[in-house]
Amino acid sequence: xxxxxxxxxxxxxxxxxxxxxxxxxxxxxxxxxxxxxxxxxxxxxxxxxxxxxxxxxxxxxxxxxxxxxxxxxxxxxxxxxxxxxxxxxxxxxxxxxxxxxxxxxxxxxxxxxxxxxxxxxxxxxxxxxxxxxxxxxxxxxxxxxxxxxxxxxxxxxxxxxxxxxxxxxxxxxxxxxxxxxxxxxxxxxxxxxxxxxxxxxxxxxxxxxxxxxxxxxxxxxxxxxxxxxxxxxxxxxxxxx
Amino acid sequence: xxxxxxxxxxxxxxxxxxxxxxxxxxxxxxxxxxxxxxxxxxxxxxxxxxxxxxxxxxxxxxxxxxxxxxxxxxxxxxxxxxxxxxxxxxxxxxxxxxxxxxxxxxxxxxxxxxxxxxxxxxxxxxxxxxxxxxxxxxxxxxxxxxxxxxxxxxxxxxxxxxxxxxxxxxxxxxxxxxxxxxxxxxxxxxxxxxxxxxxxxxxxxxxxxxxxxxxxxxxxxxxxxxxxxxxxxxxxxxxxxxxxxxxxxxxxxxxxxxxxxxxxxxxxxxxxxxxxxxxxxxxxxxxxxxxxxxxxxxxxxxxxxxxxxxxxxxxxxxxxxxxxxxxxxxxxxxxxxxxxxxxxxxxxxxxxxxxxxxxxxxxxxxxxxxxxxxxxxxxxxxxxxxxxxxxxxxxxxxxxxxxxxxxxxxxxxxxxxxxxxxxxxxxxxxxxxxxxxxxxxxxxxxxxxxxxxxxxxxxxxxxxxxxxxxxxxxxxxxxxxxxxxxxxxxxxxxxxxxxxxxxxxxxxxxxxxxxxxxxxxxxxxxxxxxxxxxxxxxxxxxxxxxxxxxxxxxxxxxxxxxxxxxxxxxxxxxxxx
Numbered sequence: 087x088x089x090x091x092x093x094x095x096x097x098x099x100x101x102x103x104x105x106x107x108x109x110x111x112x113x114x115x116x117x118x119x120x121x122x123x124x125x126x127x128x129x130x131x132x133x134x135x136x137x138x139x140x141x142x143x144x145x146x147x148x149x150x151x152x153x154x155x156x157x158x159x160x161x162x163x164x165x166x167x168x169x170x171x172x173x174x175x176x177x178x179x180x181x182x183x184x185x186x187x188x189x190x191x192x193x194x195x196x197x198x199x200x201x202x203x204x205x206x207x208x209x210x211x212x213x214x215x216x217x218x219x220x221x222x223x224x225x226x227x228x229x230x231x232x233x234x235x236x237x238x239x240x241x242x243x244x245x246x247x248x249x250x251x252x253x254x255x256x257x258x259x260x261x262x263x264x265x266x267x268x269x270x271x272x273x274x275x276x277x278x279x280x281x282x283x284x285x286x287x288x289x290x291x292x293x294x295x296x297x298x299x300x301x302x303x304x305x306x307x308x309x310x311x312x313x314x315x316x317x318x319x320x321x322x323x324x325x326x327x
Numbered sequence: 328x329x330x331x332x333x334x335x336x337x338x339x340x341x342x343x344x345x346x347x348x349x350x351x352x353x354x355x356x357x358x359x360x361x362x363x364x365x366x367x368x369x370x371x372x373x374x375x376x377x378x379x380x381x382x383x384x385x386x387x388x389x390x391x392x393x394x395x396x397x398x399x400x401x402x403x404x405x406x407x408x409x410x411x412x413x414x415x416x417x418x419x420x421x422x423x424x425x426x427x428x429x430x431x432x433x434x435x436x437x438x439x440x441x442x443x444x445x446x447x448x449x450x451x452x453x454x455x456x457x458x459x460x461x462x463x464x465x466x467x468x469x470x471x472x473x474x475x476x477x478x479x480x481x482x483x484x485x486x487x488x489x490x491x492x493x494x495x496x497x498x499x500x501x502x503x504x505x506x507x508x509x510x511x512x513x514x515x516x517x518x519x520x521x522x523x524x525x526x527x528x529x530x531x532x533x534x535x536x537x538x539x540x541x542x543x544x545x546x547x548x549x550x551x552x553x554x555x556x557x558x559x560x561x562x563x564x565x566x567x568x569x570x571x572x573x574x575x576x577x578x579x580x581x582x583x584x585x586x587x588x589x590x591x592x593x594x595x596x597x598x599x600x601x602x603x604x605x606x607x608x609x610x611x612x613x614x615x616x617x618x619x620x621x622x623x624x625x626x627x628x629x630x631x632x633x634x635x636x637x638x639x640x641x642x643x644x645x646x647x648x649x650x651x652x653x654x655x656x657x658x659x660x661x662x663x664x665x666x667x668x669x670x671x672x673x674x675x676x677x678x679x680x681x682x683x684x685x686x687x688x689x690x691x692x693x694x695x696x697x698x699x700x701x702x703x704x705x706x707x708x709x710x711x712x713x714x715x716x717x718x719x720x721x722x723x724x725x726x727x728x729x730x731x732x733x734x735x736x737x738x739x740x741x742x743x744x745x746x747x748x749x750x751x752x753x754x755x756x757x758x759x760x761x762x763x764x765x766x767x768x769x770x771x772x773x774x775x776x777x778x779x780x781x782x783x784x785x786x787x788x789x790x791x792x793x794x795x796x797x798x799x800x801x802x803x804x805x806x807x808x809x810x811x812x813x814x815x816x817x818x819x820x821x822x823x824x825x826x827x828x829x830x831x832x833x834x835x836x837x838x839x840x841x842x843x844x845x846x847x848x849x850x851x852x853x854x855x856x857x858x859x860x861x862x863x864x865x866x867x868x869x870x871x872x873x874x875x876x877x878x879x880x881x882x883x884x885x886x887x888x889x890x891x892x893x894x895x896x897x898x899x900x901x902x903x904x
Contacts, residue, residue: 138620170434174350
């Protein structure tokens with residue numbers, strides 16, 4: 087479960103995230119949309135511990151991320167759009183390393199990583215150096231390492247970038263399955279189709295504020311429009327633009 | 328059932344980085360055995376040559392009765408005092424990059440690794456990176472000191488322990504300075520502060536090193552007084568609160584057999600290292616995260632500010648962003664140059680200026696050179712014999728050229744590689760890669776030639792050499808600027824590394840090493856040739872020998888510049904990224 091309460095993040099005189107409050111319950115697949123510089127990545131960076139909030143609170147599974155960052159991070163996983171991987175390691179070594187950081191036993195690492203690697207067709211790459219892998223394959227390695235320890239909250243920034251249609255489908259299926267099992271999924275994307283297809287609820291950010299939150303149907307009803315694209319455009323169109 | 332004990336984070340981080348570095352090393356050796364051989368040769372060759380020279384130097388100095396031991400002891404105190412300062416500076420720069428510009432740091436922050444562990448790991452890593460080269464450079468001197476004084480075998484065991492404890496202190500202090508700089512200064516404020524500090528240091532050094540007037544009569548009758556006055560400038564190294572004082576005292580006392588004294592200074596050093604090490608290892612994680620958050624917030628703010636839309640203020644900001652800046656306006660003065668080449672130069676200047684790490688290093692190099700040249704004026708008053716004036720003027724030419732070679736290898740060589748993944752932008756543009764290369768060459772040559780010619784002319788004037796010799800040395804270094812820049816740009820294009828974004832890592836590859844070695848050989852060879860065939864120096868040579876020397880110099884300079892540049896142009900024509 088993610089609870090964001092009055093979150094504000096200022097960069098000097100500019101307010102990148104402006105007093106947003108949001109609760110994403112356990113097991114929900116939440117997609118956040120917004121134009122460039124709407125404040126999505128800043129919100130994610132605060133959630134994942136890369137930045138301090140100017141004011142407000144973020145709680146992961148009831149744990150305040152600023153007061154108890156370690157406890158919060160143990161329960162979550164984060165995959166950025168261009169994830170960092172140790173380029174001279176093999177995927178297997180990388181899985182072992184991240185698994186051990188989360189306190190997993192060797193048997194559990196092998197079991198979980200093995201299942202996920204198979205689903206993401208990583209078998210032939212497991213013994214190869216990460217530096218030689220394509221962007222999409224690296225993305226799959228990062229996703230496996232993040233999912234291995236069964237996080238309760240999974241935050242992804244543009245997860246489909248670089249993935250081929252087959253593996254994008256695999257990722258969607260896994261995220262859906264995990265959400266059904268109780269994992270909270272928080273995805274930031276520009277792909278409206280992902281939101282339409284996958285999201286239990288959608289949030290639309292603009293100028294640091296949450297312009298709208300609701301299920302696809304609720305957004306359609308509130309905006310009297312069937313297409314998410316036109317809802318998105320109408321909500322993010324500048325009044326003076 | 329008991330839960331298994333988790334593996335300590337420290338061990339995991341050390342393990343994964345050890346594996347990474349070991350594989351990097353193996354790959355580097357297997358990719359280029361010649362490079363590995365050259366590096367190995369350099370390491371062994373330097374250690375041996377430096378030891379021999381230091382040993383002979385120390386023996387010579389110790390042969391002065393009464394004075395020798397005093398000078399050698401003071402040299403040890405100065406060595407560690409300057410080592411402390413250099414390590415501090417190096418630690419500030421490397422910690423800044425490693426703590427705030429490193430992708431591993433950002434990755435670890437999203438994992439359940441405590442901030443204090445990340446900070447501890449990063450300052451450990453930075454400490455090693457910042458210290459190893461300095462320690463390698465001074466090691467032969469310390470060994471030579473031991474052999475000159477017939478130190479017992481355990482001196483060579485105690486010294487590494489003292490030095491290992493010592494390097495922790497600048498490491499910790501440097502990391503705290505980096506935290507402060509990151510938290511409180513943005514890029515512009517830092518650049519202004521750095522410039523002010525460099526100017527202040529140059530002025531201080533220049534006034535500090537003003538010479539004492541020593542007459543022949545004083546040298547005859549009051550030797551001890553003269554020595555005392557000469558050594559007064561170095562008395563700062565005896566300040567008892569400097570960590571370098573504890574190391575130097577400990578080691579010099581050990582050599583003298585005063586083991587209790589060494590034990591005392593060892594304990595002083597150990598207690599300070601433990602105290603500051605403890606504070607850094609356990610209490611600085613919160614400060615680190617606050618600084619990192621400040622850096623990340625500044626980084627995000629810039630882009631956000633630019634693209635902000637929808638309000639009057641935002642639109643005004645957007646319009647202001649497109650207004651030509653000072654550099655764009657300056658570029659228009661060069662109306663006779665092609666617009667695309669000017670755009671490329673403006674882009675290169677901006678990129679360089681905004682990368683504080685790059686910019687800071689060039690500032691340090693130039694600052695040292697300026698301080699050196701400003702002090703030449705005092706040096707020249709001491710030179711009465713023609714031999715020493717000639718020797719100094721050619722050594723001065725060599726020093727300026729070596730400094731230039733360091734700059735061209737460090738900053739010009741990686742230019743093509745730094746285009747990296749962005750090379751398609753300039754590569755696809757109608758100006759073509761050939762002209763990209765030539766523009767980079769002409770621009771770097773114009774800048775470095777202007778700076779070096781001014782510096783050489785000034786240094787010659789400081790040495791009070793005649794006007795014809797000033798012209799001679801200035802033209803010589805001008806030709807050398809052409810060659811060294813062409814060599815750096817050409818080899819940079821022949822041996823590009825598009826994967827790496829860190830210029831210092833690009834330079835440490837085969838191409839960079841080759842560039843540095845060729846540059847140094849060229850300088851040593853040409854300065855020797857010019858000195859041997861000079862009309863004025865060392866007794867003077869015939870007119871024919873003088874012109875033959877010049878023809879040889881111009882020929883070698885042209886070939887060493889033109890051949891790599893041509894190879895670089897050809898490589899660019901067939902470049903596949």
